[in-house]
Amino acid sequence: MLLFESDKKQTKQKLLVRYTEFQAIVLCGYGNRLYPLTEDNNLPKALLPLANKPMLHYVLDWLERSGITDVIIISGSSGEHKIGHYIKVVYEGKLKPNLEVIKEDVGTADALRAIKDKIKNDFIVISCDLVLNLPPHQFLNLHRTRDPTFTALYYEPNKSEGVGGSGNNYKDDNSKQYVGVDTSQSRLIYVASGADLDQEFSLRMSLLWKFPRVNIHTTLQDSHLYIFKRWVIDLIAQKKVISSIREHLVPLLVKCQYQKNLLEREGIDKLAKSHENHQKTALEYSATWDEKDKEPVYCQVYIYNTGFCGRGNTVPKYCDLNRHMTKFSTESRVSPSAEVNAKTQVGSDSLVGNDTKIDERTSIKRTTIGSHCIIGKNVKISNSILMDDIIIEDNVKLDGCIVCNNAKIMEKSVLKDCEVGGGYVVVTETQAKNEQLVEFRDLS
């Protein structure tokens, strides 16, 4: 009798385990290109505010809508405390993400390798700095229909968005991507970045024999959102040289589609075979079996050009993203708990956070202001991002600036296109343009 009862319990438990189709892995990088915003005295990249909500919020929201329950957040040790705090205390969504802490400053693939034992299913890799309007099911369904090795999301950056905060020059930093797509099969068959190519553009004939129609796009950007098959993590585990997903893993897999020898040399064909699912095996014996399905590596791409998509991985892109999010934010423009003087103008394209006080004769345009800030009289702020707990004294002018937590800007300072580091004090009557005002870190 007793035996029987315990049995029953077990089956009950088993039923409770939900079938997970995908695991999601959120990469919270350090954000080297967001210096000085991501210094220790401010916030890790994942928590930088976009329309007064941390970036991570948007990513988790997207994942929640996709119906994924198993979410792992990977962060470097520096962000451990703050992100952990955010997940436990601040985050209000339904997901229960697990935080995994790894070494600082490793590549994206290295990060996956570090947690390889936790990856049991096909997995989604998403960067914490991605904002995406695409409904998740559209992307997931494309992956489901073909069941490829991976599906990547590429997007066309919105040109309509205004000029960035401090010098909108993210086009020239060799980030021009050459993306080759076979449109008929939405297959990714070529990737290269402008830095890799010199004077000549060359394509292998073996590629052209296999894929006679190649569309090379130069306007597309990698969103760093991927769905990988489970066996790819084994590949990453095996090959220590793969350190970055975008720079190493994706090009390798893409090449494997048409370079048979590479495929065999790297043993990828065996890896791919070892994880074939039952459906595929069954299909193999069916009459509808297509020769094409035998390909061990199939790289799929979703090109998203009908809606908004952006990444905040550099300062200007972060500004753009924030501006966009502020514009379309559904929150009330001025938080009910904020105290804004009646003689102050707050533009409808701006946001003012909780408990912020703004004194009289101040004008705020196209600006996001965080919580607990104190802004003085006759201050002009435009095109800027002010995070939390900032003090701005009277007669200050800010244009295109990003001011980090706990900073203080004293009277009559005029700043244009500047980034003010966390806790930094800008002294009276400072005039600055295109500068990064940061406290010197003690190197000891």
Next chain:
Amino acid sequence: MAPTTKGTGKNIEAETALQAVVLADSFNERFRPITLDMPRCLLPLCNTPLLEYTLEFLAVAGVQEVYILCRAHSEKIKNYISTSKWNRTHSPFKIIPIVTPEARSIGDVLRELDAKQLINSDFILISGDVVSNIHLDKVLDAHRARKNIDKNLIMTMVVKEASPFHRTRSLGESSIFVLDGKTQECVHYESVELYPHKRNMIMDMEVFEKHSNVQIRNDFVDCQIDICSIEVLALFTENFDYQDIRKDFVYGILTSDLLGKTIYCHIVKDAYAARVRDLQTYDAISKDVLSRWTYPIVPDSNLQEGDSYEYMRGQIYKEQNVSLSRSCVLGEKVIIGSGTEIAENVKITNSVIGRRVNIGPNVRIDGAYIWDNVTINANCSISRSILANNVVLEENVIVNTGCLLSYNVIIGPKITLPSYTKLTRHKQNLDYDDYDAQDKEDKKDNQKDDSYDIKLIGENGKGHIWNDAISDAEDDDEAKNIGVTTLAYDISNLSFTDEESAASVISEGSSDEESDSDEPTTLEIFSKEVAQTVERAFSEGHTIEIASLELNTLRMASNTTFRDTRIVVIPSILSQINTDKLLASTKDVLTRWGPLIGKLVHSKDDQIDALFTLQKYCAKSDINSKIFAPSLRTLYEIDVIEEDAILEWYYDEHSKGGVIYSKLHDVAAPFVKWLEEAEEENSEDDDE
């Protein structure tokens, strides 16, 4: 005849007349030796001269003036035109032949045309061997619309979408088009030939500055139908080094920074267009015509005057006055011209039979092209070959796949022609220069000497072997390309294998990854040369020093390792051993040549590796295995291999792998034992 037509052509006031220029000469030799007697554009395709298809196509497109540019056999073309329906009063266009005997390329022809100042507006440039049912008027409209947007437009190339291995896409000469994704402006052109093997397609990065979305297409059948503005002719005149319209002109215009002219592609998806470029495409297009892909251009449309084809079930086309015996069997895709007589028990499938052909009893014909006035006597069998006009096969002749029998050749009796035999009545002339004179009738008579190869073509046979390899094709690669195209001419069997070989060539291309050092080809060449060097050293009795110097030079020149050299040298030396007197010979050979191996061995690892090479050679056959022990011993004695290396090799796991290997391993056992004992003795000696 011709001058008068030309005169009238000039007088016409044709401001708006649509003009077309037909290139009647192909300027290559894909159809040799048949084209020694007949220009390519007059060769019959499904019993209708090729030119007829092109002219029909132009007539449908509403062309009003046609200039035919001919070079070789110009008289024949002129005669043909003057007697054809195109020269009648009801002809839809004026047809004007222009002879350019001096021209050596399409470029020359067009320059001459420019000098004549006959063209006065946009014109259609087409070669005389195109079969197509495209509605060219739409293409012309699109061209004009494009020209309104882009003033620099000088040319629209009509291309047909297909798969890269499409049957009408000549593997010998295909091409890659790079287009702007939106406007279909051609931004880069690259020709692809099977030989020399192309690994990469390269273009300038600048392309991406102007075009954000670029399409690279390797799936176009380029049938060389171009809509050109007059400037094209002027550009040819300005750039007198342009020869080919694609490789030179298109490539030149697109890569030129100064000209700023643009060329567009017009992609055709649902119509038929193909060009008879070589025998392979000749075969494919013939079948397409018979299977009605080219509708309405099919035999039962009776393009020529006097044609009387009827379409019957099973894709059989038959003209009037064909006499079929009761017991003959016609399979699918057969066309038979009038006046043909077919005797009892004949079986014909997938074939074109010309007019006034006489086929004797018990003949089998499959996939063959038999032109007019051919006589095939009893019990012959022909598969996938071309028999030109007036060919005679005596009794019991078997013509295997891929043969090409040019005009008036006689074979037989009781002869089996091997595959890919090309025969002509002309003697292959290695002196290239006087081939222009070859179409003169009297020359044929001069060649009636007795030098026919009776064994090959039979007692009554008349005809000389034509060899592409020694024909004056510009270089090896061109000859190879011709080889491929004739080879692939066999559709089911051979084009398939050819496709496979092409595919393997392609995958070979992908074999060398980022590292260029391990290119298989250089290594192969190197191995071959090393083998030759060693062979020479043996036969001429070089000293070890000289031989090793030669090998070293070779090695450095091809940037390979000592190991690669050893792998070739060791087996070559061992193969010198006389197996009858095994022991003595081994010793002799190795004392003489062993030091050469010594020159290639520098460390213990090298020695071990050399031992493995030795073992591998000896494992190949039983006889070889017998020389293993003696050579091991001799090599040890002449100090090429030291005992440490032998011991290490002996205890290496790999030396025991496999049955034969372990046998050899065992053979070495006594010797190794002896070595070990000797060593022990030595050490004992040392101890004392």
